Amino acid sequence: MILDEIIKKTKEDVIKREKVFSLDWLGRSLAFNARAPRDVFPYLKATEEDPYRIIAEVKKASPSKGVIRENFDPVAIAQSYERGGASAISVLTEPHFFQGSLEYLGQIRRYVGIPLLRKDFIVTKYQILEATVYGADFILLIAAALSKKELKELLGYTRHLGMEALVEVHDKNDLVKAIYAGSDIIGINHRNLQTFEMNMQLSYELIPMIPNGKVIVAESGIYEHGQLQDLSKAGVDAFLVGESLMRQDDEEEALKKLKFGSI
Numbered sequence: 001m002i003l004d005e006i007i008k009k010t011k012e013d014v015i016k017r018e019k020v021f022s023l024d025w026l027g028r029s030l031a032f033n034a035r036a037p038r039d040v041f042p043y044l045k046a047t048e049e050d051p052y053r054i055i056a057e058v059k060k061a062s063p064s065k066g067v068i069r070e071n072f073d074p075v076a077i078a079q080s081y082e083r084g085g086a087s088a089i090s091v092l093t094e095p096h097f098f099q100g101s102l103e104y105l106g107q108i109r110r111y112v113g114i115p116l117l118r119k120d121f122i123v124t125k126y127q128i129l130e131a132t133v134y135g136a137d138f139i140l141l142i143a144a145a146l147s148k149k150e151l152k153e154l155l156g157y158t159r160h161l162g163m164e165a166l167v168e169v170h171d172k173n174d175l176v177k178a179i180y181a182g183s184d185i186i187g188i189n190h191r192n193l194q195t196f197e198m199n200m201q202l203s204y205e206l207i208p209m210i211p212n213g214k215v216i217v218a219e220s221g222i223y224e225h226g227q228l229q230d231l232s233k234a235g236v237d238a239f240l241v242g243e244s245l246m247r248q249d250d251e252e253e254a255l256k257k258l259k260f261g262s263i
């Protein structure tokens with residue numbers, strides 16, 4: 001199972017990094033970090049004026065697709081997304097399966113003003129602290145990778161640091177966990193992380209079970225404006241889009257076309 005494999009590798013990695021910089025040390029370095037995380041809600045909640053919020057993803061490769069983008073300049077791509085009207089940017093930081101890096105997050109932070117999501121397989125507080133130090137405003141927590149108790153604890157720690165979490169779900173079980181943990185931003189991943197199978201109906205199945213007032217994010221497999229219109233009617237606030245944007249040479253144009261439709 002790929003998710004289990006990634007989590008195992010991630011845990012080994014964190015142990016290595018913790019030997020270089022302890023949690024304590026990392027916490028102290030935060031004291032010198034002048035910047036406070038942004039409040040992501042105004043960026044992600046759909047409004048009448050801005051109904052299709054896009055979280056555009058900086059992703060070089062994935063285990064299901066291999067290398068998606070050869071000439072990969074994370075800062076240039078992120079700037080292009082921002083110019084195209086992205087509401088936030090998701091930065092893959094997982095190195096082995098997605099060829100991501102925490103350094104990309106830090107680099108992008110220096111050049112981009114909109115909120116940044118640390119997209120990784122987060123299973124420890126250490127990774128959450130790292131996310132803040134490198135400039136994230138919110139982080140991903142995958143319900144399927146965590147117990148109810150862990151999810152609640154990690155979400156609490158995230159908020160303690162002034163950030164928020166996008167809690168990702170793929171079935172009813174995950175959703176119950178997310179709601180129990182008190183998550184306010186719920187991401188419905190159309191891709192099953194164990195099998196890579198896509199279910200583009202999943203948002204329509206799960207949204208009726210989500211309490212009012214949550215920010216709902218539809219994730220994966222989104223490539224055209226019509227999908228935004230349909231999902232928005234069902235209650236989606238924001239759309240997490242990676243591959244379909246990463247495959248275009250001009251990400252700014254691609255994002256505008258996706259967000260506003262071609263006239």
Ligand SMILES: O=P(O)(O)OC[C@@H](O)[C@@H](O)c1c[nH]c2ccccc12
Pocket residue numbers: 057059119120168189219220221222240241242243244
């Ligand atoms: O490239 P896509 O199909 O537009 O999907 C983006 C995003 O949803 C996907 O990268 C993703 C969703 N959840 C994840 C968890 C880990 C890594 C990656 C992901």
